[in-house]
Amino acid sequence: MEPISTPHDYLPVLVQAAIAVGFVGFALSAAAFLGPRLHGRKKEESFECGIEQQGDARRPFSVKYLLIAILFVLFDVEVIFLYPWAVNFKALGAVGFVEMVVFVGFVLAGLYYVLRKGVMRIE
Amino acid sequence: MSQLPATDPRSTDLVHGRDLSELTTLNLGPTHPATHGIFQNVLTMDGEIVLDAKQTIGYIHRAFEKIAERRPFYQITTLTDRMNYCSAPINNMGWHMTVEKLLGLELPKRVQYMRVIAMELSRITDHIICNTIIGQDVGATTPFLYVYQWREKIYEIYEEICGARLTTNMGRIGGWERNWSDTAWAKVKAVVKELPAALKEFDDLVLRNRIFMDRTIGCGPISAERALAYSFTGPNLRAAGVDYDVRVADPYSSYEEFDFQIPVGTQGDTYDRFCVRQEEMRQSISIIRQALEKMDKLGDRTTYRADAPEWVLPPKEGVYNNMEELIWHFKIVMGETEVPVGEVYHCVEGGNGELGFYLVSDGGRTPFRLHLRRPCFIYYQAFPEMIKGGMLSDAIITMSSMNVIAGELDA
Amino acid sequence: MTLATALFLLVLFVVTLTVAAYSTYAERKVAAFLQDRIGPDRAGPFGILQPLADGTKMFMKEDFIPAAANRRLFTLGPAIAMITALMTGVVIPWGGELTLFGETFRLQGTDPEIGILFVFAIVSIGVYGIMLGGWASNNKYALLGSVRAASQMVSYELGMGLSIVALVMLNGTLSLGGIVEHQAAHGWNIIYQPLGFIIFLVCAFAETNRSPFDMPECETELVGGYHTEFSSMKLGFFLFAEYTNMFISSAVISTLYFGGYHVPGLDRLGLDPNLTTLIGTAAMFAKTFFFIFFFMWVRWSTPRFRFDQLMNLGWKGLIPLGIANVLITGTVYHLAELWKG
Numbered sequence: 001m002e003p004i005s006t007p008h009d010y011l012p013v014l015v016q017a018a019i020a021v022g023f024v025g026f027a028l029s030a031a032a033f034l035g036p037r038l039h040g041r042k043k044e045e046s047f048e049c050g051i052e053q054q055g056d057a058r059r060p061f062s063v064k065y066l067l068i069a070i071l072f073v074l075f076d077v078e079v080i081f082l083y084p085w086a087v088n089f090k091a092l093g094a095v096g097f098v099e100m101v102v103f104v105g106f107v108l109a110g111l112y113y114v115l116r117k118g119v120m121r122i123e
Numbered sequence: 124m125s126q127l128p129a130t131d132p133r134s135t136d137l138v139h140g141r142d143l144s145e146l147t148t149l150n151l152g153p154t155h156p157a158t159h160g161i162f163q164n165v166l167t168m169d170g171e172i173v174l175d176a177k178q179t180i181g182y183i184h185r186a187f188e189k190i191a192e193r194r195p196f197y198q199i200t201t202l203t204d205r206m207n208y209c210s211a212p213i214n215n216m217g218w219h220m221t222v223e224k225l226l227g228l229e230l231p232k233r234v235q236y237m238r239v240i241a242m243e244l245s246r247i248t249d250h251i252i253c254n255t256i257i258g259q260d261v262g263a264t265t266p267f268l269y270v271y272q273w274r275e276k277i278y279e280i281y282e283e284i285c286g287a288r289l290t291t292n293m294g295r296i297g298g299w300e301r302n303w304s305d306t307a308w309a310k311v312k313a314v315v316k317e318l319p320a321a322l323k324e325f326d327d328l329v330l331r332n333r334i335f336m337d338r339t340i341g342c343g344p345i346s347a348e349r350a351l352a353y354s355f356t357g358p359n360l361r362a363a364g365v366d367y368d369v370r371v372a373d374p375y376s377s378y379e380e381f382d383f384q385i386p387v388g389t390q391g392d393t394y395d396r397f398c399v400r401q402e403e404m405r406q407s408i409s410i411i412r413q414a415l416e417k418m419d420k421l422g423d424r425t426t427y428r429a430d431a432p433e434w435v436l437p438p439k440e441g442v443y444n445n446m447e448e449l450i451w452h453f454k455i456v457m458g459e460t461e462v463p464v465g466e467v468y469h470c471v472e473g474g475n476g477e478l479g480f481y482l483v484s485d486g487g488r489t490p491f492r493l494h495l496r497r498p499c500f501i502y503y504q505a506f507p508e509m510i511k512g513g514m515l516s517d518a519i520i521t522m523s524s525m526n527v528i529a530g531e532l533d534a
Numbered sequence: 535m536t537l538a539t540a541l542f543l544l545v546l547f548v549v550t551l552t553v554a555a556y557s558t559y560a561e562r563k564v565a566a567f568l569q570d571r572i573g574p575d576r577a578g579p580f581g582i583l584q585p586l587a588d589g590t591k592m593f594m595k596e597d598f599i600p601a602a603a604n605r606r607l608f609t610l611g612p613a614i615a616m617i618t619a620l621m622t623g624v625v626i627p628w629g630g631e632l633t634l635f636g637e638t639f640r641l642q643g644t645d646p647e648i649g650i651l652f653v654f655a656i657v658s659i660g661v662y663g664i665m666l667g668g669w670a671s672n673n674k675y676a677l678l679g680s681v682r683a684a685s686q687m688v689s690y691e692l693g694m695g696l697s698i699v700a701l702v703m704l705n706g707t708l709s710l711g712g713i714v715e716h717q718a719a720h721g722w723n724i725i726y727q728p729l730g731f732i733i734f735l736v737c738a739f740a741e742t743n744r745s746p747f748d749m750p751e752c753e754t755e756l757v758g759g760y761h762t763e764f765s766s767m768k769l770g771f772f773l774f775a776e777y778t779n780m781f782i783s784s785a786v787i788s789t790l791y792f793g794g795y796h797v798p799g800l801d802r803l804g805l806d807p808n809l810t811t812l813i814g815t816a817a818m819f820a821k822t823f824f825f826i827f828f829f830m831w832v833r834w835s836t837p838r839f840r841f842d843q844l845m846n847l848g849w850k851g852l853i854p855l856g857i858a859n860v861l862i863t864g865t866v867y868h869l870a871e872l873w874k875g
Binding site: 157 | 565568569570571674675678745746748755757834835836837838839840841842843
Binding site for chain 1: 539540543544546547551592593594595596597598599600601602603609612613616617620621623624625643644645646647651652671672673674675677681684685688689691692695696699700702703704706707708757762763766767768770771845849850853854857860861864865867868871
């Protein structure tokens with residue numbers, strides 16, 4: 001096994017991030033500087049298919065989307081648990097695999113429960 | 124109809140009992156990419172589900188019925204262009220035939236066949252637009268831009284016949300303004316020959332596509348009973364399973380001589396509407412083919428209008444060079460010819476359904492009253508019922524599959 | 535980090551931008567080809583200057599912010615989308631080792647042990663760009679679009695993560711460089727992971743918001759989706775980020791399943807190491823471009839899903855399949871080990 005990553009490995013990532021931020025900052029300011037700017041009350045209204053806005057977009061939204069987000073968090077954590085095991089899959093051998101099958105079984109049971117509960121039933 | 128059936132879905136109120144603070148109001152229109160015209164739907168939604176819809180119409184209402192009361196008969200053709208502008212020639216022919224019915228004019232066979240060809244061509248353009256737009260609205264852009272070139276080819280035929288493309292103002296009361304050119308005939312034959320292959324490709328691309336089927340089957344359905352209650356006609360009614368077609372039920376322009384089939388659906392959903400229109404295009408091609416054969420058998424290559432000088436505007440060369448034709452021209456334009464007093468109703472199978480003209484004449488040079496039976500106006504009334512409980516995406520393709528044309532809706 | 539790496543990063547940045555810019559051109563040409571049209575042909579010969587014209591247009595347009603919008607987040611949204619799109623390229627191995635002026639370096643920005651997880655992390659941050667942009671607009675269509683985008687992207691991230699688990703089990707490493715080396719030694723992963731590849735490919739379409747998963751921006755329903763209110767370079771960034779993501783996704787697909795820069799049998803020819811590396815890089819780009827083309831091919835051939843169908847496919851289709859793939863992979867591996875003795 002090679003040694004684990006050192007902070008040194010992440011320097012290029014930072015450099016790349018700096019390049020990206022620099023480019024985005026430059027392009028956005030350049031566009032803001034180059035383009036025309038004309039203000040108007042009617043013009044600056046939010047688009048609502050060409051008529052007066054009805055209500056506001058800052059309203060409580062259907063809870064179903066939130067449920068999906070929460071489920072994502074739950075299951076994503078479980079998927080992340082699989083990664084350390086997956087990396088060492090060959091080293092852990094058959095016993096490790098059986099142990100993981102049990103874990104995956106729990107995940108599947110959870111998924112089955114969630115789907116049966118009708119979280120994905122949009123209607 | 125006094126009593127709606129007990130199963131009237133309009134009575135199911137999906138909004139009642141819901142926490143209103145969780146519902147969103149979304150405007151679909153007036154200027155929305157999905158409305159293909161200008162009309163507004165205010166949707167009450169819970170997340171993606173449409174719970175209620177209210178329509179507003181009249182954004183491009185131009186008071187055609189009122190304008191028509193001040194216009195001589197032959198000038199009303201231009202108004203009909205601007206109703207269902209996707210199939211303007213059918214509207215034109217429908218209007219000509221209405222006036223001919225009032226006048227009691229009988230047209231030569233060749234003119235009738237030419238009208239059949241023009242009407243079937245425009246039915247094809249209408250259906251091409253509707254079906255490719257369904258594709259466009261479910262996200263399949265390629266059929267839209269690929270099959271659309273056939274509409275272009277048919278528009279070239281229009282150009283050959285009358286010089287215009289979209290608002291055609293085609294033909295005259297009593298026939299045609301001139302004989303069709305050889306180029307026009309060649310182009311008609313080319314379309315008849317090549318279009319079936321393009322339709323086949325269109326079918327192959329979407330008809331059995333899993334995503335397309337999942338999106339459209341069961342989307343925006345309407346039962347035959349409800350459709351009849353709304354007085355649906357045309358492809359939308361046939362998709363619900365009722366084989367009503369004006370061309371068969373009340374033949375005009377010699378349609379009774381043609382051999383064609385009326386495709387019907389079973390569910391009345393978007394997929395059925397799509398399939399019905401696809402098949403109707405094939406039937407239209409077959410009708411045009413038959414018309415061409417019948418014209419060959421007639422052997423007549425010159426007649427293009429009825430021999431009724433008191434009604435049919437004479438050709439311009441005649442007006443400039445002959446005394447008699449100048450007189451007729453003057454009399455017709457100035458409204459000096461005797462128009463019978465009476466009421467007529469004439470309907471044609473428009474691209475979208477039964478397009479009716481109810482004409483009351485008091486003997487003057489203009490109609491006393493003209494009512495237009497516009498199928499889109501009727502379909503649009505059923506729109507909320509068809510989309511309630513479905514998703515936003517369903518609402519959009521339901522609308523495009525009903526082929527609601529704003530110009531005809533508002534007239 | 536050496537100067538060479540810094541230079542490489544700059545080159546990578548320019549290449550990413552160029553490929554993304556020309557993907558917009560390619561997209562229109564591919565669409566035109568599929569639809570029997572000509573496509574852009576006005577700017578320069580065959581329209582090859584079209585991306586430049588588009589870019590210039592983006593710069594010269596008015597930078598419009600609606601009055602009701604949250605100004606800071608409205609700017610932050612597209613910025614995040616673009617920055618995250620540009621960042622993932624750094625861990626992808628674009629080629630082997632190159633020796634120039636007596637110095638040897640890899641054609642890869644860096645190869646951390648957790649390469650794949652890094653890509654996932656950055657892609658996840660990309661969701662914030664769309665989410666913030668849509669919410670900050672204070673527009674119902676934009677909000678609906680961004681909510682759709684967020685639900686879709688998080689749902690498909692699960693499937694994507696699961697498809698990778700099975701791959702990692704066989705390769706024994708999370709480093710992208712390591713995965714390519716493993717494939718060079720044991721054969722491409724597509725042979726061992728066909729199901730995983732399909733899951734990953736489908737998820738990649740969803741993660742990049744490409745048709746048939748372009749729900750968040752389907753213009754016939756939501757006007758412009760999450761970027762309804764955006765104009766100028768901010769709109770440009772959203773669109774550009776999509777193409778950059780497509781490029782990076784294609785590169786990741788090539789790396790994970792098609793051997794990356796590895797060309798079978800090339801090292802046996804005994805060519806100059808530098809030449810071998812360059813051929814490898816060319817192969818990597820060829821594979822990547824094929825997948826970019828594939829993205830376009832699919833976009834111009836299929837309709838799009840409905841939101842619930844898309845969620846069902848993700849949660850009831852791809853996630854169980856992904857788990858099944860993990861179990862199948864493990865079982866087959868252990869059976870094979872048993873059989874080998």
